[in-house]
Amino acid sequence: MNRALIYSGLLVAVGLVHGAWLARVEISGAILDPLLPIAVAVGILRGAESGAAVGLAGGLLQDLLSGGPLGVNGLTKLVVGFASGLFERSIYIENPLLPAVATFAGTLLSEILLVVVGQVTGLGLESAGALPRAFAQAILNSAMAPFLFRGIKRIEVRIDRAR
Amino acid sequence: MSELLLARRRIAIFLVLVLFTLVLLSSQTRTADRREVGAVGTAILTVLLPVQAGMVRLADGIGQVWERFTEIGRLRVENARLRAQVDGLNREVAGLREAAAAAERLERLLQLRAQVNYHGVAARVIGRDPSRWFSTLVIDRGSRDGLARNAPVVTPDGVVGRVIEVTPFASRVLLIADARSAVGVLVQDSRDAAVVEGRGMERLHLKYLSRAARVEAGDLLVTSGLGGVFPRGLVVGRIITVVREEGALLQEAEVEPAAQLGRLEELLVLLPRQ
Numbered sequence: 180m181n182r183a184l185i186y187s188g189l190l191v192a193v194g195l196v197h198g199a200w201l202a203r204v205e206i207s208g209a210i211l212d213p214l215l216p217i218a219v220a221v222g223i224l225r226g227a228e229s230g231a232a233v234g235l236a237g238g239l240l241q242d243l244l245s246g247g248p249l250g251v252n253g254l255t256k257l258v259v260g261f262a263s264g265l266f267e268r269s270i271y272i273e274n275p276l277l278p279a280v281a282t283f284a285g286t287l288l289s290e291i292l293l294v295v296v297g298q299v300t301g302l303g304l305e306s307a308g309a310l311p312r313a314f315a316q317a318i319l320n321s322a323m324a325p326f327l328f329r330g331i332k333r334i335e336v337r338i339d340r341a342r
Numbered sequence: 343m344s345e346l347l348l349a350r351r352r353i354a355i356f357l358v359l360v361l362f363t364l365v366l367l368s369s370q371t372r373t374a375d376r377r378e379v380g381a382v383g384t385a386i387l388t389v390l391l392p393v394q395a396g397m398v399r400l401a402d403g404i405g406q407v408w409e410r411f412t413e414i415g416r417l418r419v420e421n422a423r424l425r426a427q428v429d430g431l432n433r434e435v436a437g438l439r440e441a442a443a444a445a446e447r448l449e450r451l452l453q454l455r456a457q458v459n460y461h462g463v464a465a466r467v468i469g470r471d472p473s474r475w476f477s478t479l480v481i482d483r484g485s486r487d488g489l490a491r492n493a494p495v496v497t498p499d500g501v502v503g504r505v506i507e508v509t510p511f512a513s514r515v516l517l518i519a520d521a522r523s524a525v526g527v528l529v530q531d532s533r534d535a536a537v538v539e540g541r542g543m544e545r546l547h548l549k550y551l552s553r554a555a556r557v558e559a560g561d562l563l564v565t566s567g568l569g570g571v572f573p574r575g576l577v578v579g580r581i582i583t584v585v586r587e588e589g590a591l592l593q594e595a596e597v598e599p600a601a602q603l604g605r606l607e608e609l610l611v612l613l614p615r616q
Contacts, residue, residue: 231356
């Protein structure tokens with residue numbers, strides 16, 4: 180089965196769930212963002228290029244569905260996905276803490292980038308209170324990262340078996 | 343060498359993607375709404391937005407069901423609080439109604455006192471004969487208030503009875519419904535004289551009415567003033583049924599007392615003006 184097709188379907192489904200359902204549940208100013216752990220997981224499992232591609236696609240989809248300027252989430256998730264892939268061979272993939280730790284770091288990076296992009300482009304992204312919100316976002320994303328990581332891994336195994 | 347090439351390729355792809363995103367982003371910032379999705383974006387949204395809208399509606403429905411579910415608990419608590427509040431208000435309303443009714447009764451007593459040529463002493467019922475409910479009752483006025491034996495006792499509705507026992511602070515009243523009671527009356531319209539007796543029941547009995555008297559149900563009976571107890575013209579009751587026996591010289595009737603003898607609370611004891 181075509182990997183791009185599978186990931187496209189996955190991203191669309193997750194993007195819709197994120198926009199329609201998860202966006203309703205706000206915890207300390209943060210909302211579960213499953214697209215980011217997916218980009219991190221793909222980067223770690225498949226490499227930087229795949230992580231960047233999935234991050235960019237997921238981020239753009241998120242921008243498209245959220246009503247914000249196209250590219251804000253696309254750029255941040257692209258960088259996070261790519262950065263995750265840089266550690267592809269230097270970390271122990273089977274470590275159970277890896278998805279959570281990597282997602283935590285990736286989320287913080289993403290939040291910093293969001294503030295920088297907002298400032299540079301003058302898009303008016305709120306930087307006040309960004310730090311506590313970034314940590315809350317990082318904790319939320321880390322909490323669901325192990326499940327998403329396992330899901331991505333299972334998808335990869337099935338794609339490999341199909342070949 | 344291949345590692346180096348791979349790394350360069352990786353960096354190149356990354357830079358291309360970043361450049362693409364930056365161009366996209368900068369194009370957005372130049373538009374008035376800071377958003378321009380283009381034809382591709384519009385096509386994607388055309389497909390996805392209805393799906394997202396459906397998912398939102400589904401979430402709304404589930405949210406409403408959950409809200410109703412949790413609302414039951416809240417409503418129970420609020421219901422208990424409101425019930426307690428209603429109970430308190432009901433008690434307050436009952437008390438106010440009671441006070442208003444008492445004030446109305448007392449006002450009518452005052453009006454009656456002004457109408458008759460007697461000095462009226464207002465009294466409150468403080469006891470009833472438990473064995474014969476409609477026969478006697480005790481009032482909170484006695485000889486210290488000027489009450490004397492045989493003083494007539496009335497309400498704004500009509501005659502109640504007369505005082506038969508007097509103590510300094512309380513008196514006993516014999517109701518006109520008592521079998522020992524007899525009151526001289528006149529049929530108000532025909533002016534025929536008769537006597538109303540008690541029978542220990544709710545209704546009274548009219549006796550000694552001439553057969554020639556033309557009376558019928560509904561006729562009003564007032565005190566005749568004969569007998570020296572009740573002043574003339576006080577309402578005693580109303581004829582319910584007339585009994586004319588064949589060959590009898592007199593006719594009798596059943597009378598409903600004007601005063602509500604079973605629900606007396608405030609009374610007026612009439613004393614001759616001195």
